[in-house]
Amino acid sequence: MKAVLYDRFGGPEVLYVGQLPRPEPAPGEVLVRVRAFSVNGGELLARSGRTRLITGSKFPQRTGIDFAGEIAALGTGTSEYAVGDRVWGTAGRSPKGTAAEYVAVPADRIGRVPGGLDLVEAAALPGVGTTAVTALRDKAALRPGERLLVRGAAGGVGSVAVQLGRARGAEVTGLARAANLDFVRELGALEAVDHRTVRPADLGRFDVVLDTVGTELPTYRALLRPGGRMVTITVDPARVATALGYLAASAVLHGRGRVRVFSGNPKRALLDDVARHVTDGALRPVVDTVFPLEETSAAHRALEAGGVRGKFVVRVGPPTAEDDKHCA
Incomplete structure (x- = not known):
């Protein structure tokens, strides 16, 4: 599968799209086909090496904290979900980066995407x-x-x-x-x-x-x-x-x-709280710009430049019928 990696600390230019084996979900995990993820400040710090005491210096390293997508496979003990369910979530403090075509995550780290949101919009919120x-x-x-x-x-x-x-x-x-x-x-x-x-x-x-x-x-x-x-x-x-x-x-x-x-490490209940705010009309995602996976470095560069309104989101794969409104 494609994944965004870096082999040394530095600026956005160190990011590249490489190949990794597609993960298999362990017991209690689900495999998510990632459709989009957002770029967060913590990823910029990690990529630059400022948090190397936490992330370590073993390469290649991955990037990406949150995601939205569809369940592609289920590990044992995850019967509350089905293949094809639209979900969002975070990797928490796991070293598994979400800037990839697939990510395996614990089932208690995901929630269902609220109705009315496409997956690009949804990726701006977890x-x-x-x-x-x-x-x-x-x-x-x-x-x-x-x-x-x-x-x-x-x-x-x-x-x-x-x-x-x-x-x-x-x-x-x-x-x-x-x-x-x-x-x-x-x-x-x-x-x-x-x-x-x-x-x-x-x-x-x-x-x-x-x-x-x-x-x-x-x-x-x-x-x-x-x-x-x-x-x-x-x-x-x-x-x-x-x-x-x-x-x-x-x-x-x-x-x-x-x-x-505090350091965020959200579980399903908190993701469901966010979903309720969306459903109630109190909260809407704000997407500034959408980048393709191959331009993740440009998304990092844009966030470092400042002035973002809401979130920079990276789409994984070609646009789907539901999110082609973001293609302009």
Whole structure:
């Protein structure tokens, strides 16, 4: 099968499409014919070698975190699914990259794709959707009427968080580039602010801050009202030690007001929660650009350049009848 690989750490140019044996599903696993996957920030860090202490330095390495596709084969103990079912999910913390024609994953790491979504659209949501739900509902316990600040509001997690924040009854302020402010308002933000021209101190106070950028953590924590909560999903890769030190100190010194950070590893129940938000009309996937598998390196390069609206998605194989609307 085709898979996106790299034989050394570096820029997007190290990615290439190679051949690997088609996997067989182990007991408790399903084999998914991948139709599309999205590009995520964590993959850029891994490819560049910044997380080599976690990923190791054995090559070739694979890329890809989430996917949408159809079940191609079942391992034993997976009778709740059938061949042909439309599913989405993530590889979790497994080294199995989803940027491939097939991926074998545990059955508890997938969910059914909501009706009304094609598989290219669906691929934009598993990773960022479960992250945003976890951040706002489980870590921040966002309540109706509270003020929510979303940093990186036009990006993958940010664009979902703006929608879910509004659905939870919050007053959402989104920080983004000037070119994306109207887009952020269309997602449901009450206010959209150019982060390059407005100082954080001029934004006011918030009950919840969701940070998708990973820089200036003390500055944005200072915007919290009494009892406020801040959640970050990343740290500045150029200052990892400093950021981790601050997070550790925050947990000790600030107690309940600490900055919360987590690493996503979603299971079926969380994917089903995202699906319900889609079905209820509270959430829609936002696909910026669709790339073919052979141009995965271009998708990485585009994400590194910034300015994405929602997600960059990579299609695996030729367009199907249901998703040819993305071919323009």
